[in-house]
Amino acid sequence: MVTEVNAVNFRQNLGEMLNQVQYRNDSIVINKDGKPVAALVDAELFARIRRMRDRFNALSQRIAEAYAEVPSEEGLAEIDSLVNQERAV
Missing domain, CATH: 1.10.287 (Helix Hairpins)
Known part of the structure; x- marks a missing residue:
């Protein structure tokens, strides 16, 4: 599953999001000013x-x-x- 979050939300919930990626194999797209700037995927x-x-x-x-x-x-x-x-x- 791919989740999109804004940068502030990502910073506030980093630990939870790392768990999503590590244990559920999710990917997270990080948006800044409404535009995708980075993605967090499992190693x-x-x-x-x-x-x-x-x-x-x-x-x-x-x-x-x-x-x-x-x-x-x-x-x-x-x-x-x-x-x-x-x-x-």
Whole structure:
């Protein structure tokens, strides 16, 4: 479950919110001036997010290296073509 709280409420109830995250695997979005500024998630989820980010960055780097010599217009045209093929399925 995802709970949204304002920063003042978060500060006042930090212990309870840590328990929510640790024992119920909830996530908490902390808002300031009505806008989300941070999230509190359990350590296992955070580790998974970091691994996914690292894999995404590595994959992005491999793609950038593979297309380094391809002109931008040609690469974008290839991407558009593949997206259109997938949408047609």
